[in-house]
Amino acid sequence: MPLTISEIRNNCLKARERMATARNEHWAFGAFNLDDEPTLIAVAKAAHKKNSPVLVEVSHGEVQDIGLNNIRDLVDNVKAEYGIEMYINLDHSPSVEAAKAGIMAGFEFIHIDISQADHNASDEQIIKSTKEVVEYAKFTGALVESEPHYFGGSSNLHTETIDYDEIKKTFSTPEGAKAFVEATGIDTFAAAIGNLHGKYPVPKVLDLNLLRRIREAIDCNISLHGGSGTPGHYFKDAVEIGVSKININSDMRIAYRTSLENALKENPEEYSVAKLINAHVIDAVQEVVESKIADFNSAGRAQP
């Protein structure tokens, strides 16, 4: 059933307060990518077992596949069934229109990423569009997240190594972060400190000193994208410094595919792939989510 505007506003207000609590208490919301219903169940089971608050998130492709209202309904049903604290993040929304649609569907978190659709978007364009979403979001109170320029990688298993000299050119700076937050009024700044979308042959290295300087320079929430393939100790330090939202996608996708391939191999006579997914894949993805919840220090903190 669609949420009423007052239910949406209550959800958004709570999400806003809980992000502030996360920052004060030094834990972070895991934002786990929702590829399909079994993935959602895996996140819900992990959240229930660990008594952890969580976000699930969808990118533009998943919105097109599943539909904004279906996603809202699926999440609301699962939330009620498992008795968990769960919010929805619209991840990498490529346009003002797509972000507005997410706000009106009652998503509590909106990430507007103008440079995703156009890597050459000018600073002025990015600031103008981001501000427009910030203004529009005041209708429901949704939290708006953004970053000043294109953030690299893709949520997949990569075989190339990471060229840190290239990546460093795209790092956030404390001055740039401050100017962007002041110009746009966003609620959450997506920091680039060595995090990168996707999983690579070598573990990621995060520049925690840079993160500390960004934390001192701005007063809003800080998120980290591209959390997959990052050694857990970096997350523990990052939440201690004041990161309160960390996006995870590739690690879950890799567990999904690997466990599905094994199940298919071991059950050549089974033609209900859905049955195999239920029996094998959900557990594997749940395990990934649980390990991230431990890294993010969010276990035991749910307030459903």
Ligand SMILES: [Zn+2]
């Ligand atoms: Zn991302």
